[in-house]
Amino acid sequence: MSRSLALLDTQIDEADQRLATTVGQGGANFVQNAILGPLADKRTATLDRIAIAIGRVAERPTGLDALAMCTLKDSGADQASASASDTATATDTATATATASATASGPSAEDFVDITTVARNVKKVRNRRGASTGTFVSKCGVNAQRRFNTDNVIVAPGVSNGAHHTHDYVGNDSTDFQSTDETLAAAGTSCTNGDLSTYYWPVLRIQDGTEEFDANRLGGGLEGNVGRIVTAEKATITFKGSPVGKVTAMPRFLRIITGDAKAFTNGTANANAHWSCTGFENKVQLTDKYPLCPSGSKVVRSFAFQSCWDGQNTDSVNHRTHVAFAQADGTCPSGFKAIPQLVMRLVYDVPATPNFAVDGFPEQAHKPITDHDDFINVMSDKLMNRAVRCINTGRRCG
Template sequence: MGRNIRKRRSPLAVKVTAASAALALGGGGLIWANFYASAHESDNDAWGGNRTKATAAQVATISCPDVGQKLTNVPDNARTDVAGELSNLDRQITEAYQRLATTRDAQTRDASFVQNGILQPLKERRQNILDRIKLEITRVGGTAPGDLDTLANCTGTPADQTNAGGQNGGQQQDGGQQRGGGQDNGGQQGGGQQGGNIGGQAGNGPVAADFVDITKAQPNVQAKPRKARNASRGTFTTRCGVNTNKNHNTDNVIVAPGVKNGAHHLHDYVGNQKIDAFASNDTFLQGGSSCQNKSDLSSYYWPVVRVQDGSQDFDQNNDGGGKEGNVGKILTPVQAQIKYVGSPTGKVVAMPQFLRIITGDAKTTTNGLANANAHWSCTGFENKVQLTEQYPICPQGSKVVRSFAFQSCWDGQNTDSANHRTHVAFADAGGACQNGFKAIPQLTMRLVYDIAPPTIENGQVKNAYAVDGFPEQLHKPSTDHDDFISITTGRLANKIANCVNRGQNCS
């Protein structure tokens, strides 16, 4: 289980070659920065400039494996320590990104600088961390993957062999279960945006090719599966607000418990009001809730969306914010709908207390689209077009919509798993759970934003908007993701399941 099944693609992505240098470091990722900056460009421009600058840049891509994706069988009593080490790998990404962006002169003078000054020391640091991960797993009786040492090395790709654009493919909605599209083998070559760095207000995205006029996008939403006679047809809506109280942090208690700034990007939080890196099952029930139903202490959190119009926000100089390429004014949704729906093939069981689910993949620029579950659209177009690899440019009077449909099948035993994926699964194309998994109420979320449409001029995007992300992930739309921890009192989990099973519409 665990991996989304690839779906037929709609050709909505635009080919792009960005004149930038790419470097994949840490837990696994692509890091982009100019090798050759214009003479007038300061180091600060790499992080805080308000526009993309044209340069005669040489493109190079260095790729490192995403270690976390490989660790599918970590003993429970080693997971916290292993998660901490994985966060160390992610931290290396930011450090290497900053080093790459601030050593441009050295790179122009010495063609071996990146290899000798960044990659080789990085490999040694990565190996030290991998050794510690193996030790943490084996000391509690587990078995580390035999090929873990092979994940230390980072390899380079010459400019003429690399694709600086995103993966090809649109978004398809199949059988009511929203998933990511596939990825073209070998990527794209040529075309699209020329010159400049990787774009965006901080120099790490987005670029013009990350946007599409939704009125010109090909319809790609398919019909939902037919409901069986005993389908669970009800819905349960919980009203938790839109985070007008600005409850933010850059932690991720699911992936990096106990690690400050473990997400390297900022989240909106609704529902439980005391979720940070140091929260736990023991403290979740003390958090209070923004939800109208005070029995719903669940945590619903997602990366913020920012508009890159030259403005800044409170975290301009903070870790996870401007220091890591997440810049611009933070946009609060004008609407956030959180709804649980049933299964088209039968009844559902209640979610277990403290169930954790992450939907989507924050590192698709590294990992490809296998686990992508991003959905971008516009009001008035949601039943026609859902995008994974591009942000929509909406027509006058239409608003931007992000939506999520979480995994709706549970293994019946675990509230989490080592890679935070294998304990839950998506239903198949007909809506049924496979491999002994049980249907649970499917969490769906719909976030609506009032965003002035970006414009594309001379191959450059102006007043772009983008989702926060790891700095090396280039703010690609496909990196959008959503996090959830089920925390309820007063038998609310059972009430949700019963409502859905009875075919009622509850709130």
């Protein structure tokens, strides 16, 4: 059933992509006949499979087919109207609609907080005897080359603009929607130690009126992601150990997503955002607020990835169940084994004013809780084994 639930999200994403790429096509009923109608048919079939699956273990639910129909939001209605006119008019309408929505789509002043007013909230798990206390660092740069795209090869392989927002990329040189295990393994890397892994996260922008290169593109201004893209001053990629024991090697091509790009509407179950300021990281970590830092301090985004693996799969249908977070005492859940924990730290020099935000899906209003990070392990077995040895023997390597 989890596969069917994930498919419902995929179907919506594909319909959104089709809406965005067919502006100006067809007549007045094009959107309904070519996009919404087929989407309803697909959702009906998927919901029927879900009902059958539930019926095998409990009373089969009725009425799920009522959930199959989808309607356009206001911006979508504008697009549908534009589809009935000529291409030039449609493009102008879509751009104007996107620009207008971008202005009002967030963040708001309530999304920011003066970090000096927040009480200490950081707690740490103490290491036990036998803990793996070493670290392994990959130095992969800060994306000074401005390698951007709006794809997400983990969630939407083969789909251009699958993320609907722009990502920074470091590590593997070839990552985009067309990437495969084979192309990633054959590519170059920005990492100085030969780490071919791919690391990518939503860009941070200052909404200062600057028109970036993507101001009139999908994933950028046409989907509410506006302003000047800020390159991190520092991007630290560190693999750490377990506080309760040794770690085992990650499998090559393991995929991990941490955080939830749709946490504002999905709820916080999968959220894993961490915001702070230099000098405050060991005291305060924010999840649902952007920090306003005092003079001399800089904004820090950090991501502590899942550190437990099911021992079998490099991915899962929902891209989550094959990995897990350690429990409160530092141990992995039953059936999972500890692997090196990827911890990323990004430092930004931005003004202490409420006008910066991460890229995101339009409906997520650029909320700080939607921050997320993606990783595909493409280290050679030799390099991964070296990392594990360093971590398990308490050394600092990289």
